Amino acid sequence: MVLAQQTDYVDFTFCKAFVKFDTVEKSVSGIVRHKFVMLKDVDSVFVDAQKMDITNPVELLDFENSETYKIAYRNDGSKIWLKYGFKAGKQYEVIINYKVIPGKALYFVGWDNEAPNQIWTQGQGKYTSNWLPSFDDMNEKVAFSLTIRFNNEYEVISNGKKVFETETVDGKADHVFMMEKPMSSYLVALAIGKYDKQVETSASGIPLEMYYYPEDSLKVEPTYRYTKQMFDFLEQEIGVPYPWQNYKQVPVHDFLYAGMENTSLTIFSDAFVTDSIGFNDKNYVNVNAHELAHQWFGDMVTETSGTHHWLQEGFATYYALLAERAVFGDKYYYWRLYEYAQELLDQDNRGAGTALLNPKSSSVTFYKKGAWLLHMLREKIGDFAFRQAVRNYLIAHQFQNVSSEDFIREVKNVSDVEVDGFFEKWLESPVFPYNEVMASLEQSKFIQEYLMADCEANNAKCDYYLEAPLSDQAKSKIISQVPERITSDVFMDGLKVRQAIAKHVSKIPDSLKTQYESLLKDDSYVTIEAALYNLWSNFPNDRIRYLDKTKGIIGFQDRNVRLLWLVLALSTPDYEQNNKQAYFDELIGYTAPDYGFEVRMGAFSYLQALNLFPEAALANLVNATNHYNWQFRSFARDLVGALSNDERYADILEKLKNS
Ligand SMILES: [Zn+2]
CATH class of the missing domain: 1.10.390.10 (Neutral Protease Domain 2)
Known part of the structure; x- marks a missing residue:
């Protein structure tokens, strides 16, 4: 027996939805109107809707007689089944009023702590039907038009073109978005938060909206570097015009992935927001290009x-x-x-x-x-x-x-x-x-050169390779193979070769000390982090000088340099005795939900390395075992497991888990 798919007998064409939020209860309520055409006579069709409360009788507009009926329906917790004598060739519209506290796919971030207040969605792999009655089947393509009501101090962004914003009533306005072309439901998205934006226009006239947190205005250029160039390139290379009305990119806090290619609205992790130093090692360019390419391959x-x-x-x-x-x-x-x-x-x-x-x-x-x-x-x-x-x-x-x-x-x-x-x-x-x-x-x-240059055998040729004008990649490979052979000349190379020195040369000969110290001034947070650690380890008498030199450096969004610096400052007995408590408190503070999960993971790992977990950090760790990001959640669960074997923490953890 072959089970018919719903797309075989009904074609949903247009969705008009209204949604609003309760940020305390973390709920969504809305009214969704789905227009559809019947391909066959059937007596029921469904809309996917996960664990939703239907708050008003479901209504059906029958276009044949322009009458609206209250119709029978069944809500089985994952689908809403509409019961009616649907006739082939006829057009209908169903109207569903609903309310839901989404288990996933829509996230309320920061409303209970000091992290930025945001609401954002992730449809792929999670199902948009967790917050909007829609279609889990990717083969059902619909043109969506969302109206979103929210506090007007926030920016509201969704798929398609914003065509209208109502007058503000009680501090809230309705933002009306419209799409021209149909798409699968998993690509429906919204992002709400405090943002400013910069707008460029592609060679073909498409507005490219680049959003950023108001405090990050100096990071806009490095974060979005090459956006227009790559957009213009892809339109040319693919040979098919960009298929949507505009293109928006929005960073969000504690995102689940690197980026997601929602139609005309890429949402990406704010871990990619960078200054021009961070750009050299960890930038948004690849994710930017990847999600943009999906606008054709995946979305269209x-x-x-x-x-x-x-x-x-x-x-x-x-x-x-x-x-x-x-x-x-x-x-x-x-x-x-x-x-x-x-x-x-x-x-x-x-x-x-x-x-x-x-x-x-x-x-x-x-x-x-x-x-x-x-x-x-x-x-x-x-x-x-x-x-x-x-x-x-x-x-x-x-x-x-x-x-x-x-x-x-x-x-x-x-x-x-x-x-x-x-x-x-x-x-x-x-x-x-x-x-x-x-x-x-x-x-x-x-x-060819990269494969040829090889020092696995560690022979006389290696000295030649270290002097020769090889590519950064080839020279870095040689450094990783024979770190003990490097000379002061190798420090004359570029940023990436010097980075390879910082990463691989952990035993620093006295003769190279001065050159090695110059790595602390490189435009690379990877280099600075590795060089600081190696210098601190190799030259105990100079620790205070190294700490003073790197005191104000934060590093990437995950604060890699600052976290290391705090740990080294705490581990240097004669360094700033009076500030030790403040530094320890700062490190503990980074385990709190106010910070991104990458920062928190770093802080937890260092506390583990220091073998010192005060109760506040343990409480933050237990809290993290329920985080919606599975990577962070499983990290926290593993660490709780490990610490539970330590008698200093076992009872406290048990108490925290139970509260
Ligand atoms: Zn992808």
Whole structure:
């Protein structure tokens, strides 16, 4: 028996929704109106809605007679079933009033602590139907128009174009957003918080809105660097105009992933907000390009099912690399491909290789093997045919759903090169064709040099390599292999080579002390953190000087330098005796929910290293075991487990868990 899917007998076309929030109760209430056309006669259709209270009788507008009826419905906790004699070819609209405290997919952040007050959503993998009655099936594409009521001191951002804002009543205004084209429900999004924005316009006239926290105005340029350039590049390269009315990017606090490509509204982790020093090591460029590429690959054409997930992640990863190549050059491009190949090789060596068409594959497979497939395909069929195939594929299926076959068909339409064997190997085999991809990479002189320069054997050639004008990557590799052989000349190299010294040269010869100290002034928080630790460890008599030199440096958003500095200051007995308590309190403070989870994880780890957990930190740790971010939650649970074995903490933890 084949169960019919709902999309076989009904087509939902337009959704008009009104939502408002209670930030104390952390609830959403709303009214959603779904318009739909029947393809067959049936007596019930459903809308996905998780654990919602229906607060008014469900109504149905029958367009045939323009009458509105209260209709029978059943709310089974995951779907609302509408009972009516629906007739093929007829159009209807259902009106549902609801209220819900979402278990996931919509998050209230900071309303109970000092973190920035925000509300934001994450639909993919979580289901938008947790806060908005909608469709879990990606094949149901609907044009959404959201009206959001909120306190007018906050910025309200959603999919599509903001067409209207009402007068403020009781401090609140209604923000009306409108979309022109349909999309899957998992791409519905909103972000509410205190933001300013900068707006640029793409070469094609699309407004690019870049949001930031008001206190971060100096970080806007480095955070969003190359945004317009990459946008213009991708429109050109893909050959299909950007499909939506505008493009917005919004950083949020304690986000679940790096970024999410909601249609016309990318939400990303504020850990990527950076100053120009942080930019050198950890910037938003790759995530920026990746989520932007998804606006075509994922949002405009959407996989029919998880089997074809590489059509989203493989394409987004590949096109992000192309956009970065346009900014950073060929070496960057080949280097990233090389890194991806090593990760895929590792995966295979662990016996964990997976096929691209396996819906349960790892992200490494979907993202990186998918990107490699496209790089190799382009080599095989040539630039012209490749771009033609991608363009035809996007245009033929725009605002619809796609499978791998749809893409392969377009490749065959434009190229006479035999590709059946190619796709079979790349899509169906769990093995990553490592030798083949390395043969392709070795066309790059830069990669050749990297592979050739090798000091595993630690011979006389290593001194030559350390002096030679090699690429940063090749020289860093040599430094990691023979850190004891470096000379003062190596310090003359650039930022990344000097960073390799800080990371790998942990025993500092007296003869290099002065050069090594100069690393503390580099424009890199990675270098400063590693150099500070190594200098402090190697030269106990100079600890106070090193601490004074680095006192005001915070580091990345996760405060990497400041946390280390506090720990070293506390571990240096004769340093600022009078401030010891204040430094310890500051470190404990970073474990609180007021800070991002990356800061908190760092602070907890250092307390563990210091073997010192006061009750306030233990309370914050127990609180973290219920955090919505699974990565942080499991970190906290593991640490509670470890500390419970320590008799100093066992009773306190037990008491805290029970309260
Ligand atoms: Zn992605």
